[in-house]
Amino acid sequence: MTQTSTVETKAVSAEAAPARGPGFDRNYLPFAYPALVITAAVIVFPWIFTIYMSFYDWKIGQAREFVGFANFTKLANDPRFIESIGHTLYFTALAVILPVVFGTIAALIFNERFPLRGLFRAIFILPMMATPVAVALVWTMMFHPQLGVLNYLLSLVGIPPQLWVYSPDTVIPSLVAVEVWHWTPLVMLIVLGGLASVPVEPYESAKIDGASAWQMFRHITLPLIMPFILVAVVIRMIDALKAFDTIYVITSGGPGTASETINIYLYLQAFSFYNIGYASAVTIVFFVLIILLTLVLLFLRQKAKWT
Amino acid sequence: MRSRRSLGVRVKHAISNLGFAFAVFVIVSPAILVMLWMLSLSLKTEVDNMAFPPVFIPSPPTLANFLDVFEKNSFDLYFVNSLIVSGISTLIAILVGVPAGYGIAKAQAHKIAVLTLIARITPGLSYLIPLYILFQWIGLTGTVWPIVITHLVLTVPIFIYVMIGFFESQPPDLEEAALIDGCTLWQAFRYVALPLARPGIMVGAILSIIFSWNNFIFGAVLGGRTTRTLPVAVFNMLTFEQVAWGPLAAAALLVTAPVLILTLFIQKEIVGGLTAGGVKGG
Amino acid sequence: MDDRKTRVTRRTALKIGAGAAGVFAAPAIMKTATAQTGGFNWKKFAGQSIEVSLTLGPRAENLRRHEKEFTELTGIKVGSEAVPEQQHRQQAVIQFNSGSPQFDVITESWHVQKRLFGKSKWLVDMKPLLADASLTAPDYDFADFTAGGLRWATQGDGRMDTLPLNIDPWMIYWNKELFAAKGLAFPKTFEEILMAAEKLTDKAAGQYGWVSRGLKNANVPVWTSFMLGHDMDPVNPKTVTLQTTTPEAIAAAEYYKKLNKDFAPPGTVGFNWNESQTSFSQGKIGMWLDGIGFAPPLEDPAKSRVVGKVGYGIMPAGPKARHSATFGDGIGIAAASKKKEAAYLYCQWATSKLMCARLLQSGGGSPCRGSSYTDKDVIAGLKLPREWLTCLQESTAIGRPGLPEIVPVTEFRDVFGVGLTNTIGGADAKAELVKATEAFAPVLQKSEAS
Secondary structure (H helix, E strand, O other), rough: HHHHHHHHHHHHHHHHHHHOOOOOOHHHHHHHHHHHHHHHHHHHHHHHHHHHOOOOEEOOOOOEEEEEOHHHHEEEEEEEHHHHHHHHHHHHHHHHHHHHHHHHHHHHHHHHHOOOHHHHHHHHHHHOOOOHHHHHHHHHHHOOOOHHHHHHHHHHHOOOOOOOHOOOHHHHHHHHHHHHHHHHHHHHHHHHHHOOOOHHHHHHHHOOOOOOHHHHHHHHHHHEEEEEEEHHHHHHHHHHHHHHHHHHOOOOOOOOOOOHHHHHHHHHHHHHHHHHHHHHHHHHHHHHHEEEEHHHHHHHHHHHHHH | HHHHHHHHHHHHHHHHHHHHHHHHHHHHHHHHHHHHHHHHHHHOOHHHHOOOOOOOOOOOOOHHHHHHHHHHOHHHHHHHHHHHHHHHHHHHHHHHHHHHHHHHHHHHHHHHHHHHHHHHOOOOEEEHHHHHHHHOOOOOOOOOOOHHHHHHHHHHHHHHHHHHHHHHHOOOHHHHHHHHOOOOOHHHHHHHHHHHHHHHHHHHHHHHHHEEEEOOHHHHHHHHOOOHHHHHHHHHOOOOOOHHHHHHHHHHHHHHHHHHHHHOHHOOOOOOHHHHHHHHOO | HHHHHHHHHHHHHHHHOOOOOOOOOOOOHHHHHHHHHOOOOHHHHOEEEEEEEEEEOOHHHHHHHHHHHHHHHHHEEEEEEEEEHHHHHHHHHHHHHHHHOOOOOOOOOEEHHHHHHHHHHHHHHHHHHHHHHOOOOOOHHHHEEEEHHHHHOOOOOOOOOOEEEEEEEEEEEHHHHHHHHHOOOOOOOOOOHHHHHHHHHHHHEEEEEEOOOOOOOOOOHHHHHHHHHOOOOOOOOOOOOOOOOOOHHHHHHHHHHHHHHHHOOOOOHOOOOHHHHHHOOOEEEEEEEEHHHHHHHHOOOOOOOOOOOHHHHHHOEEOOOOOEEEEEEEEEEEEEOOOHHHHHHHHHHHHHHHHHHHHHHHHOOOOOOOOHHHHHHHOOOOOOOHHHHHHHHHHHHHHHOOOOOOOOOHHHHHHHHHHHHHHOOOOHHHHHHHHHHHHHHHHHHHHHHH
């Protein structure tokens, strides 16, 4: 969300830098070392452990056995794992697109000046700050097929009761609803930052040319805030791929396996079946998948920047 | 004729205002309704909570659910644990994150930022078993440290990212002047950039406190009886018998209330801080 | 003033020996207790403190409620925590595996953890401790434990690594009012269950004849309950081979599908016991199949609309047999504990006559001591209807393990649970069971081989 201003600042520092010769900027790197050391200290051991274990067949309580790449080949033929990739992508697609659309609309609204804007904005960003586990529990109550408040609200407008997370057909969209509720505010904030940086002049000349509000949005605002929207997409995508708390608390992957995402499957293998070796392989494949998707998006972002 | 036209304009204006107000109402209502429903559940008796059609306004409201939560759990202990965990992990994030953000922003070394991003991308679940074993070796299990240390994976990257944006958005003139005057890089950072970055630090700190406060899975696996954090405690409230909606909602509200209140009080700074990079950069 | 008096007496009684007049008073036990105590010294390990890790539920509640008495009796401080079942099982494994768990005492679900704990030797063998007169109170009366409880608590190699805490037979809660309205009697056979469920179901009125768990993993006992009526276990206890694609297993799954799909409220594929209980307690469900320990909230006016209307039915007869699927818990000591003796005193106290009597009286479970059921004073203090007790005793008499005694029980429950959830959601029972069996067979084979 914050690297977006790079382009602008680069221009500024580029003017100042030559005075001290090229490569001077590198002198600033030691500032980052403590943070790198600390982060590495936490993640390096787990990574070594995970990579090592992914070559072993180890279930807690059983003997450990070196199996080479067998865990990975087994994964490639594991229908449940493959199914979970599908669920993850479906969930992620919805949980990225919807918050980005709603968040952008909300940002446009909050970019206007109106009475009590601060208060409304504060209320709007509350979901993002709320504790996911706590909120997921409340949503579970709201989804209850017989006693839930959502079905009551639907009945008021004449829609028959839904099964929400209690049916394989609607479980993922219902979980996405919670995710949208939770994370639209983050997108709104990022896009709002973009809107704040949009200059006024193009609009003035466009108005003189008689452009409609939609045309102005489409041809002036949207291109200008696109980099911000892409940042929001990247952040949202990483979080949605890794979504855990909400799904775990509300359905734990059910009914059956209908909402079993990769992360839930990983949890199941590691913490319910204690297949540490196999779970390590899941972790690695999952990580590669996230990196790949992120790179694709970052590539798109770079492209958008250049054009 | 002139006045008539202006009336027409005014009506049009009023309609568009009304439409706008409606739009605002629509976008805020999901947030507020869920919160109100949580409040309503927490203030009603179990029989009212299970009623269909639902009872919306508790009459009379009861505090029994909250009492129940405090009676059956060491909520005060969990609260303190959560406070310690999010406090220390944020403090460490500030200590290493501010210079890191500064260094990365100045050196334009976004590749380093990507490295910390790896910490964020790695599925959190994969840390837990190896770290549990590691903490066992160094004898930290049973203390809050395992939770604090794993939370650094959340707090440090968030903090660095907020700070990168902040330092990038600051005009470099003052530090340049300081450097020309003979300051070292460290002094320029310590006496010029750092004091100016206070709003950014605040936003980073708040976000990292909130994310740490809200984290569930690290505490769930690494926490013990005396080191439980609040979200885990709330999840554990899912009672054996029946879905106890009232106490559950009360507990949910208690956990999430501190961050919500914090947000309401300093929303301006959060919004300002998160959008500052853009504002100043443009 | 009166309160204080009873408390003092209780404390003195506790000092004299184990067992004592609880809130519901069990004088008969107390008499024997005081008589036999002799010179047993409960205070030998005073000043130590132990950590106790319990599975959340009425059993844990019972122990935690009276924990102070244990500390008064022994001078041992107790730090206890009750964690929800799934988290608890997981923490246990991770902590045991790391070599030094953070608890000294832990409760174990026999039906899930027994083989894993036994194989890994994570718990202390109780037999030498029980034989040690300096550690075991003379009035502990080991002979009082039921044969069923002791069988559960003993491993295949003869080690007894837990003391029996609770046995949980499954039965059917039924709504007497709804049955009466249709002029029905409680079913005696599986066939009659179907007929009654059909007659009781009136979807337009939101009334359903049946409810049972459908959530994967949690649903497996429902299926095995029906399978036992065909005189069939999911895993052959002698050969440890899967019998999950037998005609009996398929018939049980189809029967389960019929009940949950046609006569249960929509959404049961996501129901665990608590959702089922919530539904039943609203008064619009005819029958609910589940463990007997879920009764107390149904008789609590603050939580239930069916107070006084609940019938406690013994599992009806299947085509070939009549069994109640049974589950149970024991309590044991971590092998890595440094305070084994203090921990043993706690286990002893937790399974004492007094604590067992209290558990029964609260209705939160069925202790594994014969004396709990024969003592008139204990029964007089029962908080639930007498019918519940009768049901409990008769169910225990026809009890049969509801889950196979294998190591990877959780995986078994998950894999078959998914198949069953799919089945009650409309999929073909046979195809799902075949698929699940294929997926699980290698897992079982490997765990038995190692």
